[in-house]
Amino acid sequence: MKEYLINTPVASIIFAFTIVTSLYTFSNQHLFGRFMLHPYSVSRGQRVYTLLTSGLIHRDWGHLLFNMLTFYFFGFALESILAGLSTWGHVQFALLYVLGLVLSDVRTVFKERSNPHYYSLGASGAISAVLFSFILFQPTTMLGIFFIIPMPAWLFAILYLGYCVWASKNARDSINHDAHFYGAVFGLLFTVLLYPGIIQHFIDQFM
Template sequence: MREYLINTPVASIIFAFTIATSIYTFSNHQLFGRFMLHPYSVSKGQRLHTLLTSGLIHRDWGHLLFNMLTFYFFGFSLEALLAGLSTWGHLQFALIYVLGLVLSDVGTVFKEKNNFSYYSLGASGAICAVLFSFILFDPKMMLGIFFVIPMPAWLFGVLFLAYCVWASKNARDSINHDAHFYGAIFGILLTIIFYPWVIQHFIQRFTG
């Protein structure tokens, strides 16, 4: 634990705080409701805090487990990687996560601004930002989809974004597919802003 706090302090705090907050709100429905993103209210300048707090809670144990496993595998690795590239690496990681979370919800706010009954929650947008940032540095890394199916990271990225576009228009589930898509895009853009050379690096790793 001490090693994680020293080497990856931002990821450690996010990981612990998100788990603790999510578990606490499982039984505190009042706080759960106050933390959920409500685009209708946000579009009217109300409950702006939910652009952040909605990423601290999850629908159920399965939702929390999937997101935190993904964050564990890629969040800590990305922060360590960025910290090795720059003295600002820890701050850059924090910005990718936080801005990925907030900006991934902006599209949802515009799309659902007139839908009073729509609510959204979860850290998926931020985690997609982290995941796709990491993919830029190692596009041929093998991912275990559903922890079973092997697939190179670049192919997963293409299929994931295509699915998000399709699901946003056609799926009738409770998942905010728009947040996944925008989180991934903003994760890529922020990483390129921090490290413009990563584009050439990605191409070289992809073709090499």
């Protein structure tokens, strides 16, 4: 625990705080409702804080477990990478996560601005940003999709983005696929902005 706090303090705080907040709101429906993103209100200048708080709660145990496992495997690794590249690495990681969380929901707020019945929650947008930033640094890393199917990270990224686009238009579930897509795109763009040489690094991994 001490090693995590020293080497990856931002990821450690996000990880612990998200779990605690999610577990607490499982049994506190009032706070759960107040924390959920409500595009109808946000587009009218109300409950703007939910752009942040919606990323601190999750729908159920399965939702929380999946997101936190993904964050555990890639968030801590990414913060270590960034900290090794810059003295501002920890700050860069924090900005990536927070901005990824907020900006990934902008499309949703615009799309659902006239729907008072639409709500959204979860840290998936921010975690997608973290995952895709990591993929730029380590594109040939083998990922275990659903912890079973082996696949190189670069191929997963292509399939993931394609699925998000398809699901946003066709899926009839309660998942905010737009947040996944725009979070991933933000993660790529933000990383390239910080480290323009990452593009050549990405290409070199295949040479």
